[in-house]
Amino acid sequence: MEQPPLPQRPSARARHRSRDLGIVIGTAAPGPLNAITDVPGVRVGHTTVRREPGIHSGVTAVVPDLVGPRTPLPAGVFTGNGYGKLIGTTQLAELGTLETPVLLTSTLSAFHVADALVGWMLERPGCEKVLSLNPVVGECNDGLLSDIRARPVREEHVRAALETASGGPVDEGCVGAGTGTVALGFKAGIGTASRVTDLAxxxxxxxxxxxxxxxxxxxxxxxxxxxxxxxxxxxxxxSDAGSCMIVVATDAPLDARQLTRVARRAVFALARTGAAYSHGSGDYAIAFGTDSPAAGPVADAELGPLFEAVLDGVEEAVLNSLLAATTTTGFGGRTAPALPADLLLAALATPPR
Incomplete structure (x- = not known):
């Protein structure tokens, strides 16, 4: 399918999303916000921790409204390359349920974040008698631009991300857990996208x-x-100490096994963006559903459109993470350049040699 015509070249300083530039991935339409918050009942919060010149870090919270140890959501997880610290993986895979929000942060701060998440959850209504809880926390190594050994993400940052999580537009680029991240040679960060599709x-x-x-x-x-x-x-x-954390939310009535299949496609989608899947890259996806499949999940044979929607959504979310990020000079004077929208469009408009 032909791509729509590209608009005039924007300012190099302006930051954009993929669709703002006429770069359209796939054929399915996005939701109103083209964000994970298009799934009803899903909120996102960020806390950015930045102290120039050496600290560029933070935490991002994906918060399903109904999640809790008494009301777990069906979920699946897939590991593309397991060089990472995805806390809570084994129980999530064993039981196929998500009991807490999903938090993302820096590698060496993941353990602070998990402890803070447990404390926050135990204070929630209905958790007064909870004796076991499985926090789910993912991480990426932001040590290229941030003093990772300082472990700057603290309990107050976690609580702020959780308490301020909201629906609506999601901040992208150098925010929250993406403040110090780098991908594909450019400054990257947080990115999001959504797709609406017909399923059975x-x-x-x-x-x-x-x-x-x-x-x-x-x-x-x-x-x-x-x-x-x-x-x-x-x-x-x-840097071989990379990683990509992907969170997928859907209101499709799927069971845990099917959500694991969805998570698998999310990791596969990174190949479209040029991912190397290197030795030191922890590539993980968590997929959860907000609608109970109690009346029976969708038949496996009907899942094709949803798989395609996730593949396209991840590809666009990665591009959005790059286009929203800004050039950053961090720890040790190392610099990650932003992806310049004007030069990108010029290159795409030039016929390949």
Whole structure:
């Protein structure tokens, strides 16, 4: 399918989303916000922890309204490459249920964040007698731009992200858990997208949020692009300590096994963006459902449109994470350049050689 015509080149300083630039991934329509919050009952909160020049970190909370140890949601998890610290993985995989919000942060702060999440959950109404709780916390290594050993993310930052989580538009780029992350040679961060699709005669939404921090060479609409080929200067320093955390939410009535299949597609989608899946990259996806499949889940044979929606959504969310981020100089004077929208559009408009 032909892509729509690209608009005039924007200012290099302006930050955009993929669709603002006419870069459309796939054919399914996005939700109203083109964000994970298009799934009813899903909220997002960020706390950005930045102290120049050496601290660029934070925490991001994906908060389903109904989640709790007494009201767990069906969920699945998939590990593309397991070099990471996804806290709570084994119980989530064993039981197929999510008991807490999903929090994302920096690698060495993940344990502070998990403890703070447990404390916050135990204070929730209905949790007065809870004796066991499985916090789910993912991480990426932001040590390229941030003093990761300082472990700057604290309980107050976690609580702020949880308490301020809201529906509506989601901040992207250098915010929350994406403040210090780098992907595909450029400054990256948080990105989100959504798709609306028909599933067995029912209108369903799939929303994704990514914390992008992985190696490889950027690919957009099938074109391979580097900072140097775009004329954007030197790429961010190479790092094998990457990772990508992906959270998928859907209101489709799926069971845990089917949600694991959805999570698998989310990790597969990174290949479209040029991911290298390197030795040191922890590539994980968590998928949860907000609608109980008590009346019977959708038949497996009907899941094709949802799989495609997640593949397209993740690809767009990664691109949004890059386009929203800004050039950052951090710990040790290392610099990660932003992806310049004007140069990207110029490259896409030039016929390949």
């Amino acid at each position: 005669g029912r209108r369903c939404t799939a929303g994704v949020l990514v914390q992008a921090n992985f190696g490889g060479t950027l690919r957009v609409l099938g074109r391979t692009l580097t900072p140097r080929s775009l004329g954007a200067g030197a790429p961010a320093p190479d």
